[in-house]
Amino acid sequence: MFDLTGKVAVVTGAGRGIGRSISLALASRGAVVVPTDVVNPGPAQPEPPAEGPGRVTGVVVMNVTDAAGADAAFGRILSEYGRIDILVNNAGITRDQLLMRMKREDWDRVLEVNLSGAFVCTQAVLRPMMKQRTGRIISISSVVGQMGNAGQSNYAASKAGLIGFSKSLAREVAARHITVNVVAPGLIDTDMTRALPPEVQAEWQSKVPLSRFGTPEDVAAAVCFLASDEASYITGQVLAVNGGMYT
8 A cells, every 4th residue: 555666755754753664654655765864863663664765864964944955965865866755844843932921033943944844845856756757855844833833933834834834835846746744743742741740741631632643654555655656646635644633
């Protein structure tokens, strides 16, 4: 299911967490996956799939907010692999604070990484994808970008911006058979959520109709679907992976 054999994928923010799970899931379906991150996380990461044609390469160190550096990194990937079929804009940060106390630099930094970073990376792959006349661009938004959350106005704005960005771009590139979609995760079991006090975790989980946190693999499965031929007639859409938390 969702065979991606022969595809070359780039995943940003892939050193750990959801990004790493997306990389492994794409590779398990046959893709050659180039993970990127702002730092090299080192060897203590899960091993890539041992069977099949797919694989996860070494992490390419890249800052998504550095347009020149990103262009150079994508240029090297294209030179080595000859094409880029899938881009997953996953890199993101938080700088949470109530708006009345939020520092301007925290507002700017979250928008720069989460939204402008997706612009930089997407622009870097558009020309080769248009030349190929095929491509998949998938951005990782958040349920917070759909419903809002107190103390996260910067994060919510950046994630909502990804939705508008993707819907607009989808209309621009559809004629070249490039699809542009969004995955919007809800509460996902990551290092960040595990660090919350147990009572806070229980409170948030009570808001989820399916009564559990999602897993990084749940998000990765949605990405694999949107990257596949089975989703070739889907573009400009938001696929929510939130257990019914927001509908």
